[in-house]
Amino acid sequence: MRNFHFAGRSTVHAQNAMVATSHPQAALAAIEVMRAGGTAADGAVAASALLAVIEPQSTGIGGDCFALLQPKGEGRITAYNGSGRAPMAADAAWYLERNIHSVPLTSAHAVSVPGAIDAWETILRDHGRLGLDRLLQPAIRAAEEGYVVAPRVAFDWKNQFEKLKGGVNTERYLLPRGKPAIAGDVIRQPELALALRAIAKYGRDAFYRGPVAEDIVETLRGIGGLHTLDDFAAHSTETxxxxxxxxxxxxxxxxxxxxxxxxxxxxxxxxxxxxxxxxxxxxxxxxxxxxxxxxxxxxxxxxxxxxxxxxxxxxxxxxxxxxxxxxxxxxxxxxxxxxxxxxxxxxPSTIYITVVDRDRNVCSFINSIAHSFGSAIVSNKTGILLQNRAGGFRIQPGHPNCIAPGKRPLHTIxxxxxxxxxxxxxxxxxxxxxxxxxxxxxxxxxxxxxxxxxxxxxxxxxxxxxxxxxxxxxxxxxxxxxxxxxxxxxxxxxxxxxxxxxxxxxxxxxxxxxxxxxxxxxxxxxxx
The missing domain is CATH 3.60.20.40 (Gamma-glutamyltranspeptidase, small (S) subunit)
Structure with missing residues (x-):
């Protein structure tokens, strides 16, 4: 038992369900979902989607996801690999011919196809009761109506100011009044809200096909990326x-x-x-x-x-x-x-969520855009901050983690x-x-x-x-x-x-x- 004379936190205790996250609003969102009959998987996706808005330095829908789920806390555990792949044109020889020996972390080459949205839909298909249309609503409201910046988020925002000043579309989307957000600021992201609404209505295809994918690919190719719409359309989660x-x-x-x-x-x-x-x-x-x-x-x-x-x-x-x-x-x-x-x-940076519901369904869940504020590349029209997970590749032929067409990088989450x-x-x-x-x-x-x-x-x-x-x-x-x-x-x-x-x-x-x-x-x- 801790000494209550000293600063610290007590453990939290409950009988029915529990969640732990890196932001109180995300934890509350998961609890509300489970009180409404949702599962641990539903709670995790709702919390992750909200964090994709309110903790932008760590996660986003332009990132990746891994999860472990065990129904009723017994028996078979399933692992979900929602990591994205390199573009099919990303051959090591292409980089070496251009004298590129490591992936620049704030370049289009650092952006692998984001895997989170497909992973969320796959996990909900197997373990959820509610759909993305219901679970994305807290995130949509936060992006549309605004959210209050929390202290740790502000700390990271300030430390990444120079990176964001040199990013792509970051001044427009992530530097209100040309400065890093501070604790207590209210941030609105209406363009991101529209993208989330499309995903809520049409599911993963709204992200990997159609206008959202077109916007991301156009953004990346406009700064030298090798990505194609086919790279996005082909993405899938591995179970x-x-x-x-x-x-x-x-x-x-x-x-x-x-x-x-x-x-x-x-x-x-x-x-x-x-x-x-x-x-x-x-x-x-x-x-x-x-x-x-x-x-x-x-x-x-x-x-x-x-x-x-x-x-x-x-x-x-x-x-x-x-x-x-x-x-x-x-x-x-x-x-x-x-x-x-x-x-x-x-x-890099990330967020982690753990959830257990009243039926003892267990979800261990992690979502990330890699480095703090990812690649510092935001899609032109949809306001989606993109990961720099492909920066984890080596450009070293023969190395097990050497970049290659359609390959997934060695991850950290x-x-x-x-x-x-x-x-x-x-x-x-x-x-x-x-x-x-x-x-x-x-x-x-x-x-x-x-x-x-x-x-x-x-x-x-x-x-x-x-x-x-x-x-x-x-x-x-x-x-x-x-x-x-x-x-x-x-x-x-x-x-x-x-x-x-x-x-x-x-x-x-x-x-x-x-x-x-x-x-x-x-x-x-x-x-x-």
């Missing part, structure tokens, strides 16, 4: 079986590649070889072991993972407990492993679900670009190794070993920072905190739900 591993007494599930959930599972396999309970939850040893597990797992991801539709990815071998033995056996508490520094192509003996225990996720596998690992080990509740587990200070430097939040104590430096870690502080996170713990015996939401964002957990 798959999740991949998993076991940590303590829980089975942990992730979407398979091209998602990077395999990275988190590999981190758990590495950390399972150590007794974390021997160390304080905020200690040099715990931070060091987490960093070493991340360094190994991220290196293996960069070496082996790409779109399995186009390259061979041996998931079974990578998730074998002995797979990383040659590295694990060399982990020392006195020094860093001698490993190459991994420099992933991108370090990962919804997670923990089960016990086949029953859902905790749908959870941690946002923050490359931090996500580390963040999910940290939250889960906070709970299973240190006995923290979901809110305490999310609140705890964080670090990310990224590109050879340990990025540490302000909450990491000075003695821990100094101790990490003494054993060889290069450390740095951060402008913004590492990601955000949400989780719901299901107590089947008591028939209750316990939720937590990250104070690093504006959101909350709500239940009834």
């Amino acid at each position: 798959t079986t999740p991949i998993g591993t076991t940590y303590k007494d829980l089975d942990v599930w992730q979407c398979p590649p091209n998602g990077p959930g395999i990275t988190m599972l590999l981190m758990l396999n590495i950390l399972s070889r150590f007794d974390l309970t021997k160390f304080s939850p905020v200690s040099v040893e715990r931070f060091h072991l987490e960093a070493e597990a991340a360094r190994i797992a991220y290196m293996i991801r960069e070496q082996h993972i790409g779109d399995p539709a186009q390259v061979k990815v041996d998931v079974e071998a990578i998730l074998a407990k002995e797979f990383a033995d040659e590295y694990i056996s060399k982990i020392s508490m006195e020094r860093l492993l001698d490993l190459p520094d991994v420099a992933p192509p991108m370090h 990962i919804p997670a679900l923990a089960t016990r003996r086949g029953r859902a225990i905790m749908p959870f996720g941690v946002m923050g670009g490359q931090y996500q596998p580390t963040g999910q690992t940290r939250v889960l080990t906070n709970i299973l190794d240190y006995g923290l509740d979901v809110q305490e587990a999310i609140d705890m200070p964080r670090g990310l070993h990224y590109e050879g430097v340990y990025q540490l939040e302000d909450g990491v104590p000075t003695d821990v920072v100094t101790g990490l430096q003494k054993i060889g870690h290069k450390t740095t502080s951060l402008v913004g905190p590492l990601g955000g996170g949400q989780a719901i713990w299901i107590d089947w015996d008591k028939g209750t739900l316990t939720g937590g939401s990250d104070p690093r964002k504006d959101g909350c957990a709500l239940g009834y």
Whole structure:
């Protein structure tokens, strides 16, 4: 139990249904949908659509989506891969002939076909009771009538001002009065509202065919993009079986590649070889072991993972407990492993939503436009901010993540679900670009190794070993920072905190739900 003398958040408790998001209005929208008879999937789509308007730096209908769903919290789990593909003309040779060796993150080449809308419709087809016509109404109202900018959204808006000043149509759509929005401002986006109305009426075809697709393609081709209407019309969501591993007494599930959930599972396999309970939850040893597990797992991801539709990815071998033995056996508490520094192509933003309804249908759901404010390209007429997810490709022939026609890039967004003996225990996720596998690992080990509740587990200070430097939040104590430096870690502080996170713990015996939401964002957990 937390000490009520100190600032903090209580866990949220309910019996019927619960949602946790990064914005209170989105959480409320999901609760209202479920009170009206909607499922967890309905609530997640309603919340995601609203966040696509009111949290524009993190998500949008011009982005991608992944989800894990388990009906009634038991039995078969389905993974939905709503990531978009590169244009069919996007061949590595085309870029190399033009001396382009990495994808420019604010160019048309960084925009893959957005997959979110098709994913929403597919998920609702399988798990929803309500349609897009009903579920998009809160988002339509927010875009049409206006929404109030929240503090974290304003923080990111200010930090991305220079990027937005140089974007395509961003001054018109995202810089009111030529300045970044501040907390308390009211923002209206009538053009986006019209696009959302079309999707609500006609479904996914309104986005991938007809005037909306024509506007996006015209915008992109006007600045050098290779996209065609056929690329949009051909897009589809992949329905798959999740991949998993076991940590303590829980089975942990992730979407398979091209998602990077395999990275988190590999981190758990590495950390399972150590007794974390021997160390304080905020200690040099715990931070060091987490960093070493991340360094190994991220290196293996960069070496082996790409779109399995186009390259061979041996998931079974990578998730074998002995797979990383040659590295694990060399982990020392006195020094860093001698490993190459991994420099992933991108370090983006996102939103995560977790929902459990009164029938215990479980939805772990994530939607993203990649980097903060995506590509900083907004479609000419429809006001749709486009992702820069294709910036995650390598332009390196032979690399598993090399750009290719119709290929999906190695992603960063990962919804997670923990089960016990086949029953859902905790749908959870941690946002923050490359931090996500580390963040999910940290939250889960906070709970299973240190006995923290979901809110305490999310609140705890964080670090990310990224590109050879340990990025540490302000909450990491000075003695821990100094101790990490003494054993060889290069450390740095951060402008913004590492990601955000949400989780719901299901107590089947008591028939209750316990939720937590990250104070690093504006959101909350709500239940009834």
